[in-house]
Amino acid sequence: MLKEKMKVALNKQVNAELWSSYLYLSMSYDMADKGFHGFEKWFASQAKEEFEHARKIAGHIQAMDGKVALEPIAEVRQAWNSPKDAFEDTLLHEKKVTEMIHFLYELATELKDYATVHLLQWFVDEQVEEEETARDILAAIQKIEKNEAAMYLLDQKLGNRA
Numbered sequence: 363m364l365k366e367k368m369k370v371a372l373n374k375q376v377n378a379e380l381w382s383s384y385l386y387l388s389m390s391y392d393m394a395d396k397g398f399h400g401f402e403k404w405f406a407s408q409a410k411e412e413f414e415h416a417r418k419i420a421g422h423i424q425a426m427d428g429k430v431a432l433e434p435i436a437e438v439r440q441a442w443n444s445p446k447d448a449f450e451d452t453l454l455h456e457k458k459v460t461e462m463i464h465f466l467y468e469l470a471t472e473l474k475d476y477a478t479v480h481l482l483q484w485f486v487d488e489q490v491e492e493e494e495t496a497r498d499i500l501a502a503i504q505k506i507e508k509n510e511a512a513m514y515l516l517d518q519k520l521g522n523r524a
């Protein structure tokens with residue numbers, strides 16, 4: 363059984379993951395508007411991943427006999443100045459998500475909710491990857507942003523993301 367405090371916090375994270383999905387979907391459309399169709403695909407895949415994160419947490423709430431509460435999703439930004447701007451935003455956002463996951467992990471530990479600790483361990487590891495990926499792509503963009511041909515190749519490369 364989920365304790366009330368844990369349930370409320372996990373439901374809040376479901377909403378945060380859906381908001382992340384919404385944010386990356388918005389970036390995807392904006393990249394398409396700017397003609398970066400590889401970045402478009404990359405952010406669309408990212409949006410799907412975030413949707414699955416929401417479902418993973420919601421599934422855990424249900425498995426623990428809790429009620430999933432889907433709240434309204436707040437508005438997201440609609441345009442970025444460049445792919446670099448979008449990835450700077452991505453890295454900042456992922457750092458915030460990491461903090462949220464760590465807060466949940468601490469709460470689950472305090473409450474001795476070991477099933478939730480186990481679920482959150484997956485998210486702790488996932489966040490290490492998310493931050494690393496965003497940092498790597500941002501570093502690549504910073505090296506080549508003034509070179510249109512190189513940006514074209516990076517866009518193509520990122521479009522190959524499964």
Ligand code: MG
Nearest residue numbers: 379382412415
């Ligand atoms: Mg996520």
